[in-house]
Each structure stands twice: as structure tokens, then as C-alpha cells.
Amino acid sequence: MATFAIPNRPFATEPVTGLMTPDGIFEAAIGQQNINAHVQSSSGSASNVQVYIESVSDPGIVITPATHFIGTAAAGVAHLFSWQADFTGASPGKHLVSFIVETPGGSQRIIKKIFVTKIAFNPVTGGYSVSSPEGVLDAVFTGALGPKNPLCCSGGKRGEDCENGLCRTRETINTALRTAATLAEDDKNARNLLHYLSRGFKGHDPNFVFCAPQVLITDIEAAVTPTPPFAGQYGDLPFQDPWWKVILAILAFLLLVAAAIAEAVDGSGTITPGASGTHDLPSGSGGSCCTPTASGGGTSYVAAALVAAAAAVATVAVASDVRDPFRKGQDHTAPDTATELTIAEKLSMKAIYTDEVIPGKPFNTGIEYKYTRITTAKSYDYAATETSANVHLLDKYVIDAPDVVRAYKRELFVVKAQFYDANKKLFKGSQLFVQCYLIGPAGQLRVFALQDNGLQADATSNDGTYTGAFRFTTDDKGLWKYFVLAQDVNTADPNLDPEEAAQIIGGMILTDQLSITFTGGTCPLVADGDVNVIV
Amino acid sequence: MSVQLEIQDGSTYWWLSPDVWTVPGEDPEGVPGLPIVGQPCYVWARVHNTGTDAVTNATVRFYWANPAVGFDRNSANHIGNANVSLNAGETKEVLCLVSWTPVWVNDGHECVLAEAFHAALDPLPASPDFNVPTDRHVAQRNLTILEVAPMTKNFSMSFEIHNTERLPRTFAIKAEVGKPAELRPLLKQLGRDIPTGTGKVAKMGLIKGRNACDGDETPQPSMDRIEVAGGGRTGLTLTGELEGEAALLHVVQEADGRDIGGLSVLVMQGKEQKKGRA
Numbered sequence A: 001m002a003t004f005a006i007p008n009r010p011f012a013t014e015p016v017t018g019l020m021t022p023d024g025i026f027e028a029a030i031g032q033q034n035i036n037a038h039v040q041s042s043s044g045s046a047s048n049v050q051v052y053i054e055s056v057s058d059p060g061i062v063i064t065p066a067t068h069f070i071g072t073a074a075a076g077v078a079h080l081f082s083w084q085a086d087f088t089g090a091s092p093g094k095h096l097v098s099f100i101v102e103t104p105g106g107s108q109r110i111i112k113k114i115f116v117t118k119i120a121f122n123p124v125t126g127g128y129s130v131s132s133p134e135g136v137l138d139a140v141f142t143g144a145l146g147p148k149n150p151l152c153c154s155g156g157k158r159g160e161d162c163e164n165g166l167c168r169t170r171e172t173i174n175t176a177l178r179t180a181a182t183l184a185e186d187d188k189n190a191r192n193l194l195h196y197l198s199r200g201f202k203g204h205d206p207n208f209v210f211c212a213p214q215v216l217i218t219d220i221e222a223a224v225t226p227t228p229p230f231a232g233q234y235g236d237l238p239f240q241d242p243w244w245k246v247i248l249a250i251l252a253f254l255l256l257v258a259a260a261i262a263e264a265v266d267g268s269g270t271i272t273p274g275a276s277g278t279h280d281l282p283s284g285s286g287g288s289c290c291t292p293t294a295s296g297g298g299t300s301y302v303a304a305a306l307v308a309a310a311a312a313v314a315t316v317a318v319a320s321d322v323r324d325p326f327r328k329g330q331d332h333t334a335p336d337t338a339t340e341l342t343i344a345e346k347l348s349m350k351a352i353y354t355d356e357v358i359p360g361k362p363f364n365t366g367i368e369y370k371y372t373r374i375t376t377a378k379s380y381d382y383a384a385t386e387t388s389a390n391v392h393l394l395d396k397y398v399i400d401a402p403d404v405v406r407a408y409k410r411e412l413f414v415v416k417a418q419f420y421d422a423n424k425k426l427f428k429g430s431q432l433f434v435q436c437y438l439i440g441p442a443g444q445l446r447v448f449a450l451q452d453n454g455l456q457a458d459a460t461s462n463d464g465t466y467t468g469a470f471r472f473t474t475d476d477k478g479l480w481k482y483f484v485l486a487q488d489v490n491t492a493d494p495n496l497d498p499e500e501a502a503q504i505i506g507g508m509i510l511t512d513q514l515s516i517t518f519t520g521g522t523c524p525l526v527a528d529g530d531v532n533v534i535v
Numbered sequence B: 001m002s003v004q005l006e007i008q009d010g011s012t013y014w015w016l017s018p019d020v021w022t023v024p025g026e027d028p029e030g031v032p033g034l035p036i037v038g039q040p041c042y043v044w045a046r047v048h049n050t051g052t053d054a055v056t057n058a059t060v061r062f063y064w065a066n067p068a069v070g071f072d073r074n075s076a077n078h079i080g081n082a083n084v085s086l087n088a089g090e091t092k093e094v095l096c097l098v099s100w101t102p103v104w105v106n107d108g109h110e111c112v113l114a115e116a117f118h119a120a121l122d123p124l125p126a127s128p129d130f131n132v133p134t135d136r137h138v139a140q141r142n143l144t145i146l147e148v149a150p151m152t153k154n155f156s157m158s159f160e161i162h163n164t165e166r167l168p169r170t171f172a173i174k175a176e177v178g179k180p181a182e183l184r185p186l187l188k189q190l191g192r193d194i195p196t197g198t199g200k201v202a203k204m205g206l207i208k209g210r211n212a213c214d215g216d217e218t219p220q221p222s223m224d225r226i227e228v229a230g231g232g233r234t235g236l237t238l239t240g241e242l243e244g245e246a247a248l249l250h251v252v253q254e255a256d257g258r259d260i261g262g263l264s265v266l267v268m269q270g271k272e273q274k275k276g277r278a
Helices: A173-183 A193-199 A244-265 A298-318 A325-331 A498-502 B180-190
Strands: A003-005 A011-013 A032-043 A046-056 A067-073 A078-086 A093-103 A106-122 A127-132 A135-145 A216-226 A341-353 A364-375 A379-389 A396-400 A404-406 A412-420 A432-439 A445-450 A465-471 A478-488 A529-534 B020-024 B041-049 B055-065 B077-086 B091-100 B111-117 B138-141 B143-148 B154-162 B169-178 B199-208 B222-228 B233-244 B246-255 B258-269 B274-277
Touching: A003 A106, A032 A046, A032 A067, A032 A093, A032 A106, A046 A078, A046 B055, A046 B091, A067 A078, A093 B077, A093 B091, A106 A244, A106 B091, A127 A244, A135 A244, A216 A244, A216 A298, A244 A298, A244 A325, A298 A341, A298 A364, A298 A379, A298 A432, A298 A445, A298 A478, A325 A341, A325 A364, A325 A379, A396 A478, A412 A432, A412 A445, A412 A478, A432 A465, A445 A465, B020 B111, B020 B138, B020 B180, B041 B055, B041 B077, B041 B111, B055 B091, B091 B111, B143 B154, B143 B180, B154 B222, B154 B258, B169 B199, B180 B246, B199 B222, B199 B258, B222 B233, B233 B246, B233 B258
Parallel strands: A404 A529, B143 B258, B199 B246
Antiparallel strands: A003 A032, A011 A032, A032 A078, A046 A067, A046 A093, A046 B077, A093 A106, A106 A127, A127 A135, A135 A216, A216 A341, A341 A364, A364 A379, A396 A412, A412 A465, A432 A445, A432 A478, A478 A529, B020 B041, B041 B091, B055 B077, B055 B111, B077 B091, B111 B138, B143 B274, B154 B233, B169 B222, B169 B246, B199 B233, B246 B258
16 A cells, blocks of 8 residues: 655645745735645555545634545655635644545545744734744834835826826835724724735736835844743744744735735835835945836736745845844853843844845845843843855756647647756755746736646656646637746755754745846846737 | 435444544544543544445534533534545544643533534534434544542542523433443543453432532432423432442433433442543
């Protein structure tokens, strides 16, 4: 009998962009998300395999039951499956999910951990609180990097906000969110950026116009309140696994997505994810941040996804994968006595972007930070300026897809993609999460996954060629763009020491369709190709 | 199309289902055993599809209940849900990953239930009543293990009966002696051996109230008329003297001439009197 495993921690994809969240962590404030898992036969092969989620340890997570089928599950081949779930009522913490893999020879139960955070808007600080069992992280983004002219009126949708093609001056997020919170006092502060995430966008709006007045977070005031206060030099990592900076990256990612949706839904130009320090120049570079633009509809969603994903990559890169500023601060601020308890840790950090931010490329970044440990006896400080580089790298990727599809002949649109790591070695199987975003001439958006499992359109399993297929209908006439987005996956062994596990981060975008450059103009947003659909 | 989901009842006493059990501790796939107050445990159910067609994504709901006799879907405590897919004629063990931490209520006497259904292909009856003995979807495990100190033959166990209806009802309660061998189908899930020797119970009976030491009421093997106000509950105590190694007792609750609830007690010689439930 074949034996199955789920080699990686199941990960979240959020509903607005369809991308994996940083490190695959689920967020209660979003509500609906997908639980994604690679199911792999670790020994032997089996036919007619069924996979479903049996149960979840948190009753606040409501799964939409679904059973997936695998015609033939060969040994060592991973198959990606997704289940919709509502996390609205989820409690923050580490939860268990049991998967059932059933073959004609019997069934097998696989229990995996997932991580859930819970973000709440804090009207007092104008920031956000992210809860995990090990503590609460409060973060206020006090500075952001954005284009001088975000061209928010490019779609002409919000003409009232424009003057000579420029958006009017934007209020800071602190002011905007405080106002929103006051107005929505009876609505539990729903009308902040989280509101847009949880509400989603009621389906993909072909008229959605993307605007990104700020694209990179530069200044962050963060504080961790450990629960409970801890003795000694080191506290627990959130979920006993990722660095606290990963939580910051989740926040940055989700708020940027929400901001884009807020712009599209309300178009007020008053809600942006940055803060009072918004500026258009990378620190000391003399350059000018490019302006992300998109032609509207589906392309705008892709642009929103890529800007948010790039910001997450940048945030993680700034703070280094190996050891984050919180941990480094702890390294240098050992309490004087064993009886002192650390009751809070504060981090004031400023990102320095010395290179253009191009996902998948080894761009360098810098950070100036001050860490403060507050104990029951006194405070300890540590400050440093450091440089680091993005380590989520792709040497290159190659896409193979037809440029014409005859829908009237029911031809499939088959996309094949290969991704080479920094050592020019192909990624394979469950090492990547790959999706193709199809953007139609009328702003339509279709998304499908590419797999390396040797089934359906994929010719050979584990050969490093990820393949997916889509069938256009006779309503899909015209020229479609496509983007193939790849994200890495957290491959940490669940038995790893927390410090080691924390150094493995997944969910980082590797493909470079969008670059954040500092030479002005528009940010390069390059589709991987076009396909002409003939009906 | 025929899908028939079933969780089996106990053969003689329906509340002794062999298909519902608990696993105490942090490992949901650990060794079955008795739940311990204050410590988490996981509830499992064995679900059969006795129909002729396969079913995917059926739902299994898990509950614990207080009091042990007389409750419905509204008064039982929902623990969590699970999903199961079954071919025709197939049986599967289903795990509820939401852990249940038993609390000390009803003198420690609580029971667990599970029900399996598919909303479209094999729905539950519309009534909030569980109707365990007549509804194949649902089963109940309601067993208490009571250890009696070696130097003390006397035992007692308090429990409540609950009238879930709006209007007053009259119940009949009777205590019966069974045989420990009746528990054999449950052995795998008890997490412990049961004595192979036999025993008997003297002076077995029921008294009103929840403290055997109160008053001088003579225990009665049955009580034919116990009136309980609508939505109310009343306490009773099962008492007796164990002679020998072990004895199995059943308490049966009747209303309107039919069994509507019950619980079973395995009384065993032990180092000290203590209780566990399964």
C-alpha cells in the first residue's frame, strides 16, 4: 500500500490576489482563504486516490468540504490541492488540520499544523495589532516609499480626485484611519483597511483601477508584548517558528492589498497604507521611485498582487532571513539579573533601499534600527545599521505557451514553466507554488495552478517543468496577457529547532514581472506573454 | 440513490455505543481511554455507510452532554465537526480534531455523542431530539467507571435527569444489573482491561438527591414517578455494595412507556474510589 505525506506546512492563499501569504500564514481578518497542501506518495503508487480535509482543531475555522481525486499517484510525486475555508472566527495560534488520503487499499490520516494570526486595527496608535499565542505585535508604519505622482486617475474613474492628472494630497493613514474609526464607532472599527480585506471585492471587477501611492514600507515602529513576560535573554518566537519580522511582512502584504482594493472601491484617495513620512526618493539615492501602473481590470489585480508581494520580499530582505532585528536586539541586551522579566520589546526601524527591488534577484538593502528591551527592572537598548540581501532567488525562468488558441476547436491553453534557482538548478515538485494569471481584453481575470505532477497537461513528474492548462470559451475572444507567478514554499521540517525553522521562510515571490525601480517613470510590469483566443 | 450513514448503538443498552470513544491527551491518534477532568481529549466515531452508493463530504458532528440522560441538540454541547467520504458498505473511523476538555459538572458524569449525515443524500430528522435508539445517524457513549476502595464495599454515584421540554414531565427510573462481558465490544476504546472475575451488587438502588449521606431514605431499585418541571432537572444517586471483583449496572430512564435515556456504571474494586467516563 502506498504511503502518503504532506511534506510542507499547508499554506494560505488570500482571496483578493490569490497569492500565498508570507510564510503561508493564515489571517483571521481576511475571512475566506484557501488551505493549500501538497499531497505526496512517499512510497509506492496508487490509483483512484481521494483526498479531503477531515477536521480542523479550531472550531472557528469552517471548511467547505471538498474531495479531490488523483487518477494515479506515483511515488515521490506531489499534488497540490486547495480547500476553501472561512477563518473569520478563528483564534490566533497553531492549529491542526487532518487530511484523509484514501486509496483502494485503505485510508491514511495526515495531521499537519497551520498558523493563524489575528490582525486588529488600533485606533489609539493608528496602527495594527497582530496576535499570536506568544505575544502581540503592534506596528505603526510611519514612513513609506512611493512615486511622486502615483497616477491614480489613470483609469479616469475618480476624476473628482484629480487636478491636472494628479491625485490630491493624501491624508496620512493615521489621520484617515482615526477618522474612519470614529465614523464607524458603532461598526467595531470595520471601516479601516481590514474592512476591505474582509469584504473582498465581490468578485473581480473588470473596472478595477490599481493605484499604489506607496509601494515599500520604510519606517516601522513595532512593539512586541510577550505573553507571558519572559525571564532570561530570549523569548519565544511566534508560533515557536517564524521571526517576528515575518508577522510584519504579513501585515505589510495584506495592508497593501487592502489599500489597492480601498482605492478601487471607494476611490477617496484618503486611505493608503503608508504614513506621514511618505516620500518619493529612496533614502539618499537622489533617485525617484517608479509608479506602478496597470491598464485596469485583471492586470490591476496582478499589479496589486505583485506590489504587495514585492513589499513583503523587501520587508523580509531588509530584516534578513538569518536572524531578525528582534533576535539580534535580544542577543545584545541580556538582562542584568535572572529575576528580571522582559515585559515589552520595541523596535524602531528604517529600511534603506540601495538597490531596485526586483523579486527573485539578489538586491541589497539596509536597515537602521534601535531595539529596546523593557524589563521589570530597567530598559536596555541596542542600535545598529546593517546591510542584507534578498535570498529568495531565481536565476531565470522559462515559459512555453502557445500564442494562439482556437477556442472553437476546444483547444487547451497549456502553459509550461521552468524555474532555475540561484545555482541554476531546477525547482521541482512541491518546492514552488506556481499560478498563471490570465488577463482578458475586457479586464477579465482567470487564475489556474501549474504543477509538476505528471498528470493531465504535465507530461513528466518532478522534471522541473510546471504545467497547467486552461480552456477558453467562445466568450473569451481576443488578446489575453498572461503572467506566471512563482512563490517559494516553507520547506522547514516540523521537527526542526525553532531557531532553525525560523530561518526558512516561504511565500516569497520569485518571478520578476514587476520591478520597483528608482529611476522614475512607470514601474516595469511585464507580462510573460500574450495569447490570441480565436472563437 | 441510497446512502445510509450509521453510527452503531450499543446492542443491549443503546447508550453503550462501541462506535464512539475518546483519546485523552495531546495526541489525537494516541491510545483510547477515559477522559480526565481538566485534561484535553479527542472524540472519535466509527461511521458506516450501509447504503448501496458512495458518499463524499458527509458531516460528522460531535457533542458532549450534561446531564447524562435527557438532552437534545440544543442542550448538548457541540464539540466540533468532521467530514468523511465512504464507499457503499464502507466503514471509517473519524476524528474530531477539536479537543474536548471535560469540566466537572453533573458530579463528573458526562456523555459523548456523534452523528453522521449528508445534508442532501442522507439528512438528519428535522427534530432537535437525538432519538438515539431509533435514529441510525446518531450514537451515544455513556459509561462511567467507578472504582471502590478495597476496604469499602459501598459505592454511590450521583447524576441528574433533565426535562428538556417546556411542560412538566414524569419519568420512571430503574436500575438493572448487567454483566461486565457486555462491555467487550467497547474494550478497544476503554484503554484499560476490565476484570475477568464476576461480582454482584447488594442493596442496589436509587435515592432522591445527590448525596447518599443525606437523610435515611431507603434505596429503591426503581422510581416510577419522578416529576420534573419544564426545563428543570433533578438529582438522583445510585448506591449499592459491591461484592466481588466487578459489576455492571445500568440506569434506564423511561417516559411515556419508552426508554428515552440511560447510563451504565462499571463498578470495580480499586485502590481508591474514583470515577472516569468513556
